[in-house]
Amino acid sequence: MHSRRTFVSVSALALLGAAAPVARAETGFTTRFVDIIAADGVALKAMVLEPRTPRPHPAVVLVSAWGGGSTQNVMPARTLASHGYVVVAYGARGFGESEGEVDTAGPEDIGDVTTVLDWTCANTATDPARIGLAGVSYGAGIGLIAAAFDQRIRSVVSLSGWYDLVHSLYGNETRRGLVALILYTSGWAHGRLSPETDWMLRTFFDPTPDPVDREVINEWARVRSPRRYLGRLNENRPALLIGHTWSETVFPPDQMVELFNDYAGVKRLDLIPGEHASAESGGLLGLPSETWDTVHRWFDATVAGTDPSILREQPVVLRARPGTHEPEFHPGWRSAEGEPRRFYLGPGQDESEGVIGDAPRPGWTVEIDTDRDTAAYGGVPLASYSFEALSGEPPRTWLPAVDRERGAVWTSPELPQRLPVRGAVSVRVTVVPPAPTGTIVAYLYDVDPADGGRLINYLPMSWTDGAPGEPEAFDLRFSPTAYDIPADHRLGLVIDTKDPLFIDWNSGGGRVALTSPEADPSHVDIPVGRGEGTPR
Known part of the structure; x- marks a missing residue:
């Protein structure tokens, strides 16, 4: 029997980076806060949770969502650390306590993931052959792209992420204006947008856009789309868990189904009722969360190697609307489709x-x-x-x-x-x-x-x-x-x-x-x- 999922309004996500309480030391692991210095000198603020036992441990890097900081993922981090993982949770540049400007999953953000992995391997008791990465929304997109460039990431979890940012912005030749406005205003409210990001989002709202500007925005979005790096992802073959909701207004689920079908490695797709990040937000507040339970099981199977049971389940898992339904398990997307x-x-x-x-x-x-x-x-x-x-x-x-x-x-x-x-x-x-x-x-x-x-x-x-x-x-x-x-x-x-x-x-x-x-x-x-x- 699956526990009932707990949901919290996604508006709480942006507040977690500043407001979540953190214990400095817990039974079984220690907690410390560090600055991880990026290649360009930007200080990324990170929370490091490390088991007290000295042996090498599996590790998970948690990347913050849009507007979040190093403590946004504190509750999942504590659960993972209590089960023997080194956990490094950091705020993406330009958000929370981290320095720099928001690069919107651009090359600087992807380089930051490699920097954080370098630091983790050098400064914690991490087994470099057992590293996973997870993120919600913004962190999910950064993690997918980073997994295409860093072979040390053996497992990646995308929760409420995206595959094709051009499609998200301009699906069916129609701009998703209200969602983009929310991202723009919340970006400035909780961070520091780079001049490039600021120009792209402001130009997106132009009522009579110039075709040249439209193509500039499209190319900017392509660079920030995991779709562009599918070949590299398929070469690196990290185990891929995709968690998404049916009624996403930010990143509609069709692109994540496409990613699942395109990807050649070990994979799982969970699709459930809800809105952008609604399935994850309860777990970020420490409430019971089936979504985060699945993430922990996924890492136990594909990073720690302690419990492979989730890999024996059918890889496409659906919950129907409306209301709460028992999960449907399918061997592939074609089997799930009517x-x-x-x-x-x-x-x-x-x-x-x-x-x-x-x-x-x-x-x-x-x-x-x-x-x-x-x-x-x-x-x-x-x-x-x-x-x-x-x-x-x-x-x-x-x-x-x-x-x-x-x-x-x-x-x-x-x-x-x-x-x-x-x-x-x-x-x-x-x-x-x-x-x-x-x-x-x-x-x-x-x-x-x-x-x-x-x-x-x-x-x-x-x-x-x-x-x-x-x-x-x-x-x-x-x-x-x-x-x-x-x-x-x-x-x-x-x-x-x-x-x-x-x-x-x-x-x-x-x-x-x-x-x-x-x-x-x-x-x-x-x-x-x-x-x-x-x-x-």
Whole structure:
């Protein structure tokens, strides 16, 4: 039986570096604070926990998250040290007590990891053949890239990290503006952004970005993407544990599934309900945490070599939404994915309501206002899905409240049985744009008998060189999820043109048409799984 996961709002993470209490000495290990001097003279503040026994020990380096310092990971560090690990937890440059400026997982940050490993091997009773590295969010991205460059890292844990920073910033040609704003403001509130990082993030918000600046930002992001170094990762083959949540607003989970599929070494993927870092935050405060229990087991197997049991389990582990479900274990991602089942978008009995059915019904057109929002929304970053992780309830929207002049709505008949969604839902729809640039946002709902919609997923899609009045087919591929729609509920789809999460490309006027040609009927493909996994 798995213990119930405890979640805490991710907003607490940035405070931990300054506020977490640390005992100077604990039974079984000692604690000290040191300055580790980077290659350019920057002092990185580190907390070092070392078992009292003199023999060489396995070691784990913990890299702080965005805004954190050396004590941010104090509770996981204490647990690891009490089990015989040397632990060096440090604040990334520019954050917490560490000197320097925020490099955003750039070359200086990666060089700092090597410096910390050098110091650890020279100044502690570390076995250099048994070293692991872990991080949450910012620390996860730094750790993945560092593992591609330093062969001493034999195991790496990525919790709420990223694989492709370009995709995170510009997925489907749409900027994730609200999340970037939170990173920018919190970066200055809890650290010192480098001039380069400051310029990149400020330029990202430009309402009419210069194409040259856009490419500069893309290249900056590519350098900071583990995807760029996949070949080196596959050569070094550190054991890789990926922990991620279904409803990430910062780094959507599709890229981590891609990393899992691309990676050639020993690996495990855990996907669970929640928001960015919500699964990890309870453990950072010393509360029971299944996520950190898995991290400890992973290091026991792949670093210390004391307990290999986790490696005998199936490597893809899912927990379905909504609510708390028992884990599903699968031998690979393809096994976890459901088989696509096609539903078609059609006209309803009146122009304000469409239907989702089993047979093609092409030939319809619905028009909606551009640049005007509806009651459908993707949630509040770092809040809505943290609440879901705690309560089991996704964000809700009452579908009759969606203004049909601003948004198109389709619903299916009541489902005769539970529909286990496993994988990435996709929508094919033809758009007739009113302007060369524009954005649509699609929302997928679990609709109850009272027309209340629980949000399954959402996705923006933008065009920047469209031909006004000319139909263009779009394939909207949502991030993967695991969601069980109950029997007697309905499947719902809403498409509008605006959401506060995104910087859209709408020009402020006109109506965009959504249509379904005879030759290419608009449809929804739902990956329908069994809703169960194999034994561990």
